[in-house]
Amino acid sequence: MLSELCQQCGLCCSGALFTFLPVTEEEAKRVVPLGVRTEQRRDGRLALLLPCAVLRSTRCGAYDARPARCREYVCELGKAVQRRERPLDAALAVVDEAKRGLAELEALLGPPEPGDVRSTLQRAQQAEAREPDDVWFKAVRGKARSLEAMLQQYFVGSY
Numbered sequence: 001m002l003s004e005l006c007q008q009c010g011l012c013c014s015g016a017l018f019t020f021l022p023v024t025e026e027e028a029k030r031v032v033p034l035g036v037r038t039e040q041r042r043d044g045r046l047a048l049l050l051p052c053a054v055l056r057s058t059r060c061g062a063y064d065a066r067p068a069r070c071r072e073y074v075c076e077l078g079k080a081v082q083r084r085e086r087p088l089d090a091a092l093a094v095v096d097e098a099k100r101g102l103a104e105l106e107a108l109l110g111p112p113e114p115g116d117v118r119s120t121l122q123r124a125q126q127a128e129a130r131e132p133d134d135v136w137f138k139a140v141r142g143k144a145r146s147l148e149a150m151l152q153q154y155f156v157g158s159y
């Protein structure tokens with residue numbers, strides 16, 4: 001059931017929930033040749049950057065080589081499905097709602113410039129920091145805040 005949910009979701013790889021995940025040198029050596037972006041963090045740790053460059057729609061383009069964090073991570077919504085606290089169709093409805101919110105935010109922001117690899121939420125956060133009092137940015141901020149709260153509630157936080 002979890003794999004069915006994840007195959008139609010992909011939000012944890014898309015930059016909607018996190019902007020990076022820690023990887024080992026060995027894992028980086030395996031996935032960088034496949035197109036994954038990595039960087040050395042200030043604390044010295046190596047990180048895979050999200051949105052993941054090998055995410056193909058909702059599927060992993062480096063499935064057999066993916067790092068341990070990718071294999072092991074289960075969001076709160078996924079855990080609720082695993083524990084049979086939430087039926088699959090209800091969980092899929094939550095994923096649809098999150099994606100609708102992301103699409104609405106994307107529509108407000110407009111399409112990214114070519115080569116802009118930031119996630120929709122990263123673009124929104126950086127846009128609102130530039131002109132905090134502008135009406136358009138206020139609309140972006142309102143949409144971004146409600147979406148972040150929803151993602152926190154169902155995917156990242158306790159559930």
Ligand code: SF4
Pocket residue numbers: 005006007009010011012013073074075076077078155
């Ligand atoms: S966010 Fe949750 S449901 Fe979506 S792909 Fe990741 S683990 Fe699966």
Ligand code: SF4
Pocket residue numbers: 012013031036052053054055056059060061062063066067070071
């Ligand atoms: S390597 Fe695959 S599972 Fe890991 S973040 Fe990228 S797309 Fe997701």
